[in-house]
Amino acid sequence: MRNFLCNRVKSITPYTPGEQPKDMMYIKLNTNENPYPPSLKVLKAMKDSVTDKMQLYPDPESVKLRKRAATYYNVKFENIFVGNGSDEILALAFMAFYQDTKICYPEISYSFYPVYSNLYQVDDEKIPMNDNLTIDVNKIMNKNKGVLITNPNAPTGEHLNIETLEKIISSNNQNVVIIDEAYIDFGGDSVISLIDKYDNLLVIQTFSKSRSLAGLRIGIAFGSENLINQLTSIKNCFNSYPVDKISQVAAIASFDDELYFQSICQKIKNTRKYTISELEKLGMEVLPSKANFIFSKHKNINGEKLYLKLREMGILVRYFSLPSISEYVRITIGTKEQMDKLIKAIRKILK
Amino acid sequence: MRNFLCNRVKSITPYTPGEQPKDMMYIKLNTNENPYPPSLKVLKAMKDSVTDKMQLYPDPESVKLRKRAATYYNVKFENIFVGNGSDEILALAFMAFYQDTKICYPEISYSFYPVYSNLYQVDDEKIPMNDNLTIDVNKIMNKNKGVLITNPNAPTGEHLNIETLEKIISSNNQNVVIIDEAYIDFGGDSVISLIDKYDNLLVIQTFSKSRSLAGLRIGIAFGSENLINQLTSIKNCFNSYPVDKISQVAAIASFDDELYFQSICQKIKNTRKYTISELEKLGMEVLPSKANFIFSKHKNINGEKLYLKLREMGILVRYFSLPSISEYVRITIGTKEQMDKLIKAIRKILK
Known part of the structure; x- marks a missing residue:
């Protein structure tokens, strides 16, 4: 078997997404999906859009969606970029801004x-975490490098406040700073308001988590008009039409049902609080989380073993083999019913 | 305004897709879309899929779609790759196979x-066309380079037969040869049957043309299991979930209504024959075409002028400013009614 991969990418290790199992029905708490479906209004808008001349290309610039998002987020249309999921936006941002720049990001994020660093041969520095797995913020100031921060962080759930992030952005002013806000709607504070002040700031969000649209692929980014234009030029060198018609319609509709959106975010926050409290009663340690997942461990069982035991019992959580976090499992916050089953299962395992 | 683009991509000129105008209703013959919608069965399958747990990620490996396509094309599931449009597959293939390889392709294609060559800094040789704008096949043999052939070619419409393509593939055996069959279903012969014989062959097709699904974004590629695995590893370094749930369902359904598919392809072929005959009556020269478009010129008017005049009259065709083809316009084959309006307009312009 011949290897046709070019040298630049030959030895690369791909990203491993959480399992999407097909062998049986699991309680799926492993990929941070929303346990609630999109609102009925979103589903209706999607169905209605199916007849909308599917033989014609979508708007390559997603103008209607970007205009609607601009109103919603109180920014200008020109500050907005959309892509085929936030992963595509990250991949394009690496391609655009980081290929011959040094970057850094917290070791656990x-x-x-x-993977992107390897794909684009970017010189990346992984900033070691504090002992309690929090981000060592001081070590990310004045790096003179590109910076990536997941906020709230994954898989730890830690949330940095706007003041802290502003210091990171302003002290690394010569390069693009990406704040990856995939989980921001579960209790975090977005830095979108800083895009007018810092032309090196790119904020990335997704419709796959809080907006219950992982089945479609929609990501959104915010930045200065200049930065968005630069990212757009690279997107137009890669794929002119990345976001399909139905996704554009669904994303717009998701902004139109704010009540539903807020209600499911609140439910998840309530369930998170409940779950943390119940797990702590079982002697588990849970890191503070502003995301729709929690990172948790127990002194009597390591992460892999807990993951495997739960899997046997029909519950999927995520385990990372990285030594510094191998004691932990990451648990997505599902419905209260799902969490009760999880808690019951963990209680049984710990006995 | 600061430019944050890295040096590797700073001076790049993006691809320009055909206009998707919003100012008025045009007869759109500029982006090779299908004039006919997807079949009712496809639309029904799409609508039905909207309720299908949109909050959960799609299958990242598109297994059901690839299995259905394998049956349809009489290949193995492992020979198939799907992506977010054939452009994404091309972009990933360049990233995977060409970044440090020399490549060549016909100058007019x-x-x-x-654009991909610039994006990935690939050393690309553009093989000059014969005087009649056909591909100079002999000049593409034994190049010891990666090779890209659009078949039928765009924007000329020329179709190379399997024997010719096999010589190109076998004589460039050390590198990946991509046969880009975006327009193959309008009368061409696919080289998919050669993937078992040549492990360096990647065949790329799209659902945007013959299958009337440009509004979604679905591309498909065929190759040896080894080659597909290598392409998949790069896809998994870029975006794990590129094809959404509804697109996967729609693509499967498009294989299930073969009668409709064949009937619209046949209608387009009939209309192409009719259009060529009518344009020739007006003194236009039309290159032979096996695609859903024709490339045509008239000695009394250059391509840009004809394009602009037609635009004024509410008809969009595609014009390329490249000197060697600036006399021509590319006209997508629409419905017979649309073509009658086009013919009438050209008659008026030529008077």
């Missing part, structure tokens, strides 16, 4: 970053 | 190829 979204595990796709090192 | 899909205008995205030179």
